[in-house]
Amino acid sequence: MTGIADNIDQDPTSTIAGRLDRRRVILAVTGGIAAYKSCHLVREIIRAGGEVQVLMTDAATRFVAPLTFATLSGKEVLTEMFPEPPPADPIHLTPARWGHILVVAPATANFIGRLAGGLADDLPSTVALAFQGPILLAPAMNPRLWTSPAVQDNIEQLSRRGVNFIGPEEGEMGGVHEEPGPGRMSEPDSILNRIEGLLADRSRWQDRTVLVTSGPTIEPLDPVRFLSNRSSGRMGDAVARQAILRGAEVILIRGKAVAAPPPDGVELVEVETAAEMSAAVKAHFDRCDLLVMAAAVADWTPESPHASKLKKIDGIPELTLCQTEDILAWAGSHRSRQAIVGFALETDDHLEKAGLKLASKGADLIALNDPTRPHSAFGGETVRLTLVPRDGEPEELPTLTKREAADRLLEAAQRFLSAQ
Ligand SMILES: Cc1cc2nc3c(=O)[nH]c(=O)nc-3n(C[C@H](O)[C@H](O)[C@H](O)COP(=O)(O)O)c2cc1C
Structure with missing residues (x-):
């Protein structure tokens, strides 16, 4: 025939x-x-x-x-x-x-x-x-x-x-x-x-290594209490999964609090605190061609977590926080061939803040998420991202599933991969 x-x-x-x-x-x-x-x-x-x-x-x-x-x-x-x-x-x-x-x-x-x-x-x-x-x-x-x-x-x-x-x-x-x-x-x-x-x-992603961070970090106050955030890890996991599908090797550094099974085929590194996340990114950064920082890393951590459980009877504890390391900025200032994508969660002056973040962190692309927009709630199934590249116009994406948004993000990141 x-x-x-x-x-x-x-x-x-x-x-x-x-x-x-x-x-x-x-x-x-x-x-x-x-x-x-x-x-x-x-x-x-x-x-x-x-x-x-x-x-x-x-x-x-x-x-x-x-x-x-x-x-x-x-x-x-x-x-x-x-x-x-x-x-x-x-x-x-x-x-x-x-x-x-x-x-x-x-x-x-x-x-x-x-x-x-x-x-x-x-x-x-x-x-x-x-x-x-x-x-x-x-x-x-x-x-x-x-x-x-x-x-x-x-x-x-x-x-x-x-x-x-x-x-x-x-x-x-x-x-x-x-x-x-x-x-x-x-x-x-x-x-x-x-x-x-x-x-x-x-053909573009085979032989590339993508390092993705995902999920929330947990900052202990004492052995049983902690500070964290509402990140579900879904966005970072979706990026990891879609990168695997493109034939890339993927290292997923993920907050232990994420219960979902990791995408098949990733090399999973589980971490708890922002400090552990930093150390893991640094340990794997040299191997990667693209870093996607989708994790919700704590900005502050208790300065001196208590070794034993704080007791109610001792009254309201005084909490002193200190700044965690800015992993995105570290990556931006230590990169050789790596392309870098960061996420920004802003509730006001979105584009202006994303632009500042691009410049100050040395990233190639910022995925801007405004959780106050409809269908874009933190931890939800769908997201409305605006992709802000360092060298072009922002692209406002419609409401998409996180899988679809991950695809669009990887498509946008692709052109920042170094020539092999
Ligand atoms: C008129 C008609 C239209 C159908 N359209 C759909 C459809 O659009 N999507 C669907 O999932 N099943 C539809 N079905 C049911 C499937 O044909 C049915 O589940 C069938 O067993 C599918 O077999 P398959 O998956 O091996 O092709 C339809 C059935 C009829 C009678």
Whole structure:
């Protein structure tokens, strides 16, 4: 079935032609109404110079005929784990070895659950399990399904394992009788951009080491009491996870108070106090190409914590605080090749303060977070960041999940990496 793609009208004036440069995309189509949009996605990948091998679940073939995808991709669509006659090559492994990226679009609630659970009961799920490169899921489902705790747990688990997601978006559903809400599959153009980004990013980040700090520090007053803050560690963990996905080596220096399991594949260094965080950053700084300081490090610490528990009977204790070390400023003044990204949490005069921080700390980029803005609460699931580079205009990002914000931050930081 080769050669059929040659018949697709190739627009010679297309600005996207050649963007994928013969990169090989495995596209698993699963059984949702948005499967019709994936026909357009195949067409766009081919127009961008990529190759596509389509796999379909049994349910997907109820929505769109394999013939449509075969015609658009110029390749036989694989649907059967046990085709007759049996092929000489193991069909459940061959596509996984062939592809540079695996895209699941649309990704049904069912498929997401099967992938999270490690099931391999049809060809697409088995290939997805065997595939060792970057995986991108474009979920598409009714808002009732998307918001169900089971689906959200599965998403969380897959994110932790390093699976990438695009969407779903808020808006009209495919079915005319469906209520609008979050669950609409991202548009093929956006998926194509993301495929291109993931493939390009991997070549830029492989052989790079990223040092990420995350979570709160804890400053003891006595053996049982401490000063800390509301940081959940989610932002730093998301940066670490997205950097792993790009193929970087990641050292995550994280406050012990963060209970969540660390992202798979990171080298985890757990610390408690600001002083321990400082020491850990200094110990690993030489190895890294990029430092992202997402931890909420205490600015002050009790000058002399008590060795034994302070007793209520002794009255209100006098608390003298002293300044902790400014780790970002230390890194800025000790860097050789390292790119440096800091976070700033400001509730007023945001941009002005971020600009001052950039200059005074010698950083390349500041991610500015105003926790008083809607959907940007400290410790929450979403964030609204403004990225302030040392050499350009601030970029105000919309409300994003921390995973998406981490992606945007790494994209912005990428250009500050030194040439290798
Ligand atoms: C008309 C119709 C539309 C459906 N659309 C979706 C959808 O958009 N997303 C989804 O997760 N499931 C949807 N389903 C349910 C899936 O098709 C069903 O869970 C199926 O088992 C998925 O199998 P698969 O994940 O192996 O493709 C739909 C079912 C019907 C009957």
